[in-house]
Amino acid sequence: MEKKYSSASELLHCGDSVQTLKVSTEAMPLYATTAFTWKTLSEAEATYQRVEQGYDYTYIRTCNPNRDALSEVLTFLEHGEKSQIFSSGMGAISSTLLTLVHPGDHIIYSNCCYGETLDIIRELLTGYGVETSCVDFNDNQNILNAVRPNTKMIYTETVANPAIGLADIPTLAKIAHENGALLVVDNTFTTPIAYKPLDHGADLVINSLTKFINGHSDAIAGSVTGPKDMINKIYHVGMFLGTPSTPMDSWLVLRGVKTIELRLPKQMANAAKLAAALEKDPHVEKVMHPSLESHPRHKLALEMFGSNDRMGAMMSIVLPEDVKKMDDFMSRLHLSHYAPTLGGIRTTFQNPCTSSHRHNSDAERRAAGITPGMIRISVGCEDADDLIADFTQALKAFD
Numbered sequence: 001m002e003k004k005y006s007s008a009s010e011l012l013h014c015g016d017s018v019q020t021l022k023v024s025t026e027a028m029p030l031y032a033t034t035a036f037t038w039k040t041l042s043e044a045e046a047t048y049q050r051v052e053q054g055y056d057y058t059y060i061r062t063c064n065p066n067r068d069a070l071s072e073v074l075t076f077l078e079h080g081e082k083s084q085i086f087s088s089g090m091g092a093i094s095s096t097l098l099t100l101v102h103p104g105d106h107i108i109y110s111n112c113c114y115g116e117t118l119d120i121i122r123e124l125l126t127g128y129g130v131e132t133s134c135v136d137f138n139d140n141q142n143i144l145n146a147v148r149p150n151t152k153m154i155y156t157e158t159v160a161n162p163a164i165g166l167a168d169i170p171t172l173a174k175i176a177h178e179n180g181a182l183l184v185v186d187n188t189f190t191t192p193i194a195y196k197p198l199d200h201g202a203d204l205v206i207n208s209l210t211k212f213i214n215g216h217s218d219a220i221a222g223s224v225t226g227p228k229d230m231i232n233k234i235y236h237v238g239m240f241l242g243t244p245s246t247p248m249d250s251w252l253v254l255r256g257v258k259t260i261e262l263r264l265p266k267q268m269a270n271a272a273k274l275a276a277a278l279e280k281d282p283h284v285e286k287v288m289h290p291s292l293e294s295h296p297r298h299k300l301a302l303e304m305f306g307s308n309d310r311m312g313a314m315m316s317i318v319l320p321e322d323v324k325k326m327d328d329f330m331s332r333l334h335l336s337h338y339a340p341t342l343g344g345i346r347t348t349f350q351n352p353c354t355s356s357h358r359h360n361s362d363a364e365r366r367a368a369g370i371t372p373g374m375i376r377i378s379v380g381c382e383d384a385d386d387l388i389a390d391f392t393q394a395l396k397a398f399d
């Protein structure tokens with residue numbers, strides 16, 4: 001600024017010249033700006049036209065470089081054509097459902113999904129006149145039986161929250177496509193490191209990036225990945241709903257996701273070891289992890305994931321329903337804490353009845369295999385033997 005103005009006016013433009021520097025950065029800068037600015041109408045018009053064709057930037061809710069950078073990573077990881085980054089996993093789920101399912105359509109969904117996913121289908125979609133069928137996805141016949149002429153979508157999680165059921169993605173894709181429906185898969189528990197649903201016939205894949213993708217428990221975001229035309233439609237609805245991610249959260253998740261190939265193999269191997277050890281512990285009534293032969297779909301898990309140490313880092317155990325002893329067990333644990341989240345580098349656990357599924361009725365929970373004694377464990381990057389020793393000593397609370 002050449003002309004001298006008052007310091008209050010000049011202060012507002014101080015540092016602008018930095019933006020004219022052409023720099024190449026080692027890490028993605030944080031574009032924490034609500035808007036990009038232009039000097040002329042023609043520059044504004046040209047930018048808006050470029051936004052429609054690809055990457056350029058106008059207003060924070062419609063487009064932002066941090067979101068774009070993160071969407072490229074998700075597209076790469078999930079083998080899709082395009083991704084859109086949302087304010088949360090629920091932002092991605094709600095925007096996707098509201099784009100693709102309309103009054104008079106029918107959706108078949110798994111009875112074992114994240115609690116608020118169940119809520120949005122039951123409370124919001126049914127209120128808009130969408131027909132819904134809630135089905136146990138552990139038996140493919142249930143899904144076939146639920147198909148109607150107006151079925152538009154089959155919705156499931158790959159590995160289900162919290163009972164660790166496994167959806168038969170290739171068969172579900174076949175059922176969906178033979179009946180003119182879309183298969184939409186929430187891959188949050190599994191991650192694209194273990195399984196890429198789009199490679200096996202799913203039409204869209206959703207991730208809560210708040211979890212393993214970020215991995216550091218310090219940001220919230222969500223994504224949907226799939227064919228360009230469908231992602232573009234979801235983008236427009238997300239923009240109207242105001243569900244795109246903030247630059248800061250996208251920036252944090254981009255930083256976190258860069259180490260996912262280091263974190264997840266260790267976390268998945270740890271989960272298989274911990275599950276095997278806890279299955280032998282006499283204090284534990286039941287252990288759910290796809291690596292266990294006792295898992296009803298262990299064979300399918302081997303087909304889908306390849307080996308026991310690649311079957312995800314989420315597991316659940318069932319403890320005796322004695323609140324005092326459960327409290328004692330939890331407070332004896334040194335290496336993990338009750339945290340109503342998952343997917344961080346440290347092991348955490350939660351009780352679905354008091355956290356993720358507290359809004360669901362007892363009947364709904366029991367139909368999905370959720371009981372008050374269930375503890376869902378998100379296995380971290382600690383040493384596996386340390387984790388096993390810590391859980392083993394804490395379980396003595398049930399002696």
Ligand SMILES: Cc1ncc(COP(=O)(O)O)c(C=O)c1O
Binds near residue numbers: 221341
């Ligand atoms: C499987 C699954 N999907 C979606 C969500 C929602 O994610 P967010 O909290 O980022 O909205 C969660 C949250 O725990 C989840 O477990």
